[in-house]
Amino acid sequence: MPSTNRCGQRSRAAESRPHPPPSPIPASRQPRTCQAASELGAYKWEDAGKAPAVPRIAAVSLEMSAGLVHIKNPHLEAMDEDVLYHLDLGTKTHDLPAMFGDVKFVCVGGSPNRMRSFAQFMHKELGLEGDGEDLADICAGTDRYAMYRVGPVLSISHGMGIPSVSIMLHELIKLLHHAKCRDVTIIRIGTSGGLGVQAGSVVITDRAVDARFQPRFEQVVLGDVVVRGTDLDGGLVEELLACSEAIPDFPTLVGHTMCTYDFYEGQGRLDGALCSFSNEKKLQYLKRAHDAGVRNIEMESTAFAALCGPCGLRAAVVCVTLLDRLEGDQIRASHEVLQEYQQRPQRLVAAFIRRRLGLRTAAGNTRPSSD
Amino acid sequence: MPSTNRCGQRSRAAESRPHPPPSPIPASRQPRTCQAASELGAYKWEDAGKAPAVPRIAAVSLEMSAGLVHIKNPHLEAMDEDVLYHLDLGTKTHDLPAMFGDVKFVCVGGSPNRMRSFAQFMHKELGLEGDGEDLADICAGTDRYAMYRVGPVLSISHGMGIPSVSIMLHELIKLLHHAKCRDVTIIRIGTSGGLGVQAGSVVITDRAVDARFQPRFEQVVLGDVVVRGTDLDGGLVEELLACSEAIPDFPTLVGHTMCTYDFYEGQGRLDGALCSFSNEKKLQYLKRAHDAGVRNIEMESTAFAALCGPCGLRAAVVCVTLLDRLEGDQIRASHEVLQEYQQRPQRLVAAFIRRRLGLRTAAGNTRPSSD
Numbered sequence: 001m002p003s004t005n006r007c008g009q010r011s012r013a014a015e016s017r018p019h020p021p022p023s024p025i026p027a028s029r030q031p032r033t034c035q036a037a038s039e040l041g042a043y044k045w046e047d048a049g050k051a052p053a054v055p056r057i058a059a060v061s062l063e064m065s066a067g068l069v070h071i072k073n074p075h076l077e078a079m080d081e082d083v084l085y086h087l088d089l090g091t092k093t094h095d096l097p098a099m100f101g102d103v104k105f106v107c108v109g110g111s112p113n114r115m116r117s118f119a120q121f122m123h124k125e126l127g128l129e130g131d132g133e134d135l136a137d138i139c140a141g142t143d144r145y146a147m148y149r150v151g152p153v154l155s156i157s158h159g160m161g162i163p164s165v166s167i168m169l170h171e172l173i174k175l176l177h178h179a180k181c182r183d184v185t186i187i188r189i190g191t192s193g194g195l196g197v198q199a200g201s202v203v204i205t206d207r208a209v210d211a212r213f214q215p216r217f218e219q220v221v222l223g224d225v226v227v228r229g230t231d232l233d234g235g236l237v238e239e240l241l242a243c244s245e246a247i248p249d250f251p252t253l254v255g256h257t258m259c260t261y262d263f264y265e266g267q268g269r270l271d272g273a274l275c276s277f278s279n280e281k282k283l284q285y286l287k288r289a290h291d292a293g294v295r296n297i298e299m300e301s302t303a304f305a306a307l308c309g310p311c312g313l314r315a316a317v318v319c320v321t322l323l324d325r326l327e328g329d330q331i332r333a334s335h336e337v338l339q340e341y342q343q344r345p346q347r348l349v350a351a352f353i354r355r356r357l358g359l360r361t362a363a364g365n366t367r368p369s370s371d
Numbered sequence: 372m373p374s375t376n377r378c379g380q381r382s383r384a385a386e387s388r389p390h391p392p393p394s395p396i397p398a399s400r401q402p403r404t405c406q407a408a409s410e411l412g413a414y415k416w417e418d419a420g421k422a423p424a425v426p427r428i429a430a431v432s433l434e435m436s437a438g439l440v441h442i443k444n445p446h447l448e449a450m451d452e453d454v455l456y457h458l459d460l461g462t463k464t465h466d467l468p469a470m471f472g473d474v475k476f477v478c479v480g481g482s483p484n485r486m487r488s489f490a491q492f493m494h495k496e497l498g499l500e501g502d503g504e505d506l507a508d509i510c511a512g513t514d515r516y517a518m519y520r521v522g523p524v525l526s527i528s529h530g531m532g533i534p535s536v537s538i539m540l541h542e543l544i545k546l547l548h549h550a551k552c553r554d555v556t557i558i559r560i561g562t563s564g565g566l567g568v569q570a571g572s573v574v575i576t577d578r579a580v581d582a583r584f585q586p587r588f589e590q591v592v593l594g595d596v597v598v599r600g601t602d603l604d605g606g607l608v609e610e611l612l613a614c615s616e617a618i619p620d621f622p623t624l625v626g627h628t629m630c631t632y633d634f635y636e637g638q639g640r641l642d643g644a645l646c647s648f649s650n651e652k653k654l655q656y657l658k659r660a661h662d663a664g665v666r667n668i669e670m671e672s673t674a675f676a677a678l679c680g681p682c683g684l685r686a687a688v689v690c691v692t693l694l695d696r697l698e699g700d701q702i703r704a705s706h707e708v709l710q711e712y713q714q715r716p717q718r719l720v721a722a723f724i725r726r727r728l729g730l731r732t733a734a735g736n737t738r739p740s741s742d
Binding site for chain 2 (some may be wrong): 070071073074075076077081082083085110111112113141143145159160161162163164167169171172173174177188210211212219220221222223226260261262263264265266270271272273274275277278279281282285288299307310311330331332335366371
């Protein structure tokens with residue numbers, strides 16, 4: 001597979017520079033190594049999340065500092081109990097600080113099987129003991145979402161679409177807040193339709209935009225439309241792009257990601273149960289999107305960005321493209337090809353986490369097992 | 372549990388008539404019995420879906436008649452193959468007419484476990500051989516949705532929210548079209564928050580409305596807003612209400628159902644990770660909704676109505692309320708209580724299907740096993 005394509009894999013496609021060298025990462029955005037990293041390249045679970053050995057007043061001061069997960073809700077602190085209904089967890093039924101206090105990386109994706117597969121892959125990548133095959137679903141009491149924990153990494157499914165990912169994120173953010181997590185990075189690893197990029201390309205999102213190519217997330221609150229920004233973490237984009245450079249034959253680009261409420265008409269597909277437009281109109285729309293810098297289309301990124309950023313989570317979106325929408329609508333690649341495509345965001349994010357933890361790099365050269 | 376409450380269970384709450392007698396069912400809407408029904412009260416699988424013994428020309432004429440599932444898409448007939456990606460089915464890989472041609476009832480709900488439980492329950496209610504414990508998931512090749520078939524009944528999960536249910540419905544409607552299904556009734560059996568009704572009430576939706584209480588479904592298509600109606604089948608509402616009358620201690624009402632894109636702020640909850648309004652503003656909004664005839668709130672009904680109706684499916688929505696939103700936001704009932712609540716729409720729809728099939732009524736007095 002070629003390492004570049006006509007829209008500039010490994011490049012900042014949205015800025016219309018086809019093949020520039022990757023930008024250097026500013027010192028402030030350099031990967032932060034974790035003291036728990038061992039020279040053998042394995043993550044030491046027992047070193048994670050230890051409370052700092054500081055006096056109580058200093059600890060309180062630390063809690064007030066940046067890095068904590070924020071809740072933007074003045075009502076929450078007055079609640080005697082918080083039931084995280086769709087995760088089957090709660091503040092009175094579970095010791096959330098003990099269960100999650102040392103989580104540093106949260107990876108989310110649509111499919112429960114894929115997020116289990118990712119957790120098993122991370123188990124190997126972190127060099128943890130055992131084969132990771134018997135990982136327990138922390139949300140086993142519900143089938144709404146699946147959640148797995150591997151060292152400092154939490155892997156959670158979110159279903160399909162903005163409402164589904166929003167429910168999960170509201171409860172996840174509250175979970176991380178109740179658990180007093182600090183300096184959490186959250187990455188969505190998903191699938192998408194490409195725009196002018198070859199199938200199998202990995203798109204790192206620099207901007208999540210709506211169906212009119214605007215970086216905004218509209219929501220109806222008490223009957224009124226509220227508009228929120230969809231900023232993602234620019235430093236994370238650079239870090240992820242740098243990680244992709246070290247993986248051979250790994251087509252990667254940076255671009256805008258369009259987020260829609262519908263997979264068929266909402267993404268200009270001609271193959272739904274309903275369709276009221278022509279192929280010509282469809283292509284005009286998709287080309288307008290491409291001209292605006294959109295390189296892939298999915299169904300969660302604007303809400304993901306709008307919810308995570310304000311709550312103090314450094315957020316990124318990494319999606320593989322399953323087809324080029326300028327060439328068709330139906331996903332017809334074989335099961336095996338699609339499986340390999342879907343592993344690519346997992347490989348990149350695993351390489352990123354290993355780099356952050358200062359582990360000797362496998363740099364995405366190993367691959368997850370099939371879902 | 373009392374059989375009525377302050378908002379008029381078993382009544383047409385949205386029309387502000389607290390306790391009227393149920394309307395008589397017009398002759399044209401009387402349950403249509405199925406010739407396959409046996410006097411023993413068991414559905415005969417082998418009689419279902421037999422091709423009519425008519426000459427070819429007459430058969431073609433029949434195909435043109437009402438009752439077939441319509442596709443509102445002129446592009447589809449030109450397609451050589453239709454891959455129903457999220458169902459892991461397709462026109463070239465599966466004999467859809469043989470697999471689904473005699474389906475008459477489609478029941479959909481959010482949770483895959485619940486839809487499996489419903490299929491097993493229907494297996495017993497139809498008096499089919501075996502215990503139904505080993506029902507195979509027809510969509511086992513994907514974890515996006517789960518699908519089970521029991522006699523003329525298809526039970527499918529749709530995940531949470533409009534985008535998720537829309538993807539499933541587009542592919543389901545195409546499946547029913549390719550399979551040449553005829554006279555299909557589709558019912559969503561779900562959970563919801565109640566408005567001024569006691570927890571555990573079953574709401575039969577007479578009108579699906581958006582977050583501004585309007586019977587409309589807005590969708591962005593090629594960057595433009597398209598507005599569609601959300602009509603549901605009035606005759607089905609009457610039939611379902613009549614079925615509920617025969618089930619003892621079964622609080623049921625007819626009312627408007629509000630469909631939102633968000634579970635937290637979008638439904639006026641104070642307990643999300645973000646909340647920018649006061650308890651007073653929340654209650655003002657919920658009371659306005661109640662005054663407009665809304666009796667429960669969920670996240671799929673407008674899209675469900677907007678997609679099913681135009682395609683020739685007779686559609687209904689039957690949801691149980693898990694709490695009264697005028698009294699709180701968090702779902703805190705015990706697992707056992709919630710399980711029993713969630714079985715209520717299943718019991719009502721099972722009674723309805725048995726009545727339609729002319730089976731000797733068990734009328735919802737039996738209960739599904741737990742999920």
